[in-house]
Amino acid sequence: MLKSVSVKEGDSVTLNSDLTEMKDDDVIQWTFGDKNTLIAEINIMDDRITVYDDVLDGRFRDRLKLDKQTGSLTITNTTTELEGGYKLQINSEIKRFRLSVFVKSVSVKEGDSVSLNSDLTEMKDNDVIQWRFKNTLIAEINKWFDRITVYDDVLDGRFRDRLKLDKQTGSLTITNTTTEHAGDYKLLMFSGFFSSKAFRVSVYGK
Template identity: 75%
Template sequence: MKDDDLILWRFGDENTVIAVINKRADRITVYDDVLDGRFRDRLKLDNQTGSLTITNTRAEHDGGYILLINGEMKIFGLFVFDEVKSVSVKEGDSVSLNSDLTEMKDDDVILWRFGDENTVIAVINKPNDRITVYDDVLDGRFRDRLKLDNQTGSLTITNTTTEHDGDYQLMITRRLSSKVFRVSVYDSVHCCGPTEAVIRLVLSALVGVATVIIVVYEIRSRRAERDQAHIQTSGSIEI
């Protein structure tokens, strides 16, 4: 920052000021008691760069943040999600990532992103009545595999392969909500999700027990046959 820079951070629809850096007056002010104290003890300002950090985020911190630097403006959209949903799918099968919406509203905009770089792979823009699938990104790994539900915004990936492993982020921009799905794709040779792994172990154990029972039964049957044959032979000699 320069010696005469003035930085303001604003939040929400009402553009509430939450932090100010006035380099000329050499003053930093954090208004963390505004908005019913939702930012109390959570805001940190970098005096050198003017960057803002929000710690211990909650859903109430979702929203738009405006940065004003000497009159120039930048806008940040923050989406806070409370969990990562794990989904396991067998290679070659389809997997559906549900938005949990029963029906999208006319002003909803939905974005689906994938991977560490948050690459956009699908968009539903209700105001423009447009559905776009970017299945040629990432070297075409999603080509002809993505299906969007225009009513709910849910995403289905068909004919999955291990390269579809990763995090999928659902962003509903008008509602400022976000969800993350962690998809694990396993092949038929290697094992699977934890539930199926337990089932396989139980089945293996049952098969093992059944095998032991059959072997023991076979041994006892043969021993009984030998004893019976011995008794008959002994009886014939005595006669």
């Protein structure tokens, strides 16, 4: 049986084992994705709890919490990169979950400016961030090379003279918005490990 679970990006979500208490000889394993990558396990007999949060480019780093009594898994600070299939194996029993992560919705009046916030207070010396609109690269900051680049001539120039990057936080501001700027934006952050944020911008008429 597949259980569907939804969460708003940035919030926490718990995938419940439905156990009240684990037995002395229980072994549970949590895996993620089509390749069943092991992300967490509890072995009661060996008195061992292990979280493998550096797998898959570190997307789970500092985000996984296991309940040692029930084996339930909590994922904190969710991003769209954590969407997908999760499998819980308790001895020979299997439970499956499908996690959906909702993006942050932002609305702006046509002609006004809108800011998409990275939620960073300050970028580090080796950070790289990229902003994409419908998967097209529109802006980038590379602190390692001290480079800020705005690709505002892409997509028929709809972003020309409209993009402003905050060099301290990496947040993106779009000025003088039109309905052509409505759609899905994604922020990719590389800072020792990979993370992302997604935004859906709606532009309404004057």
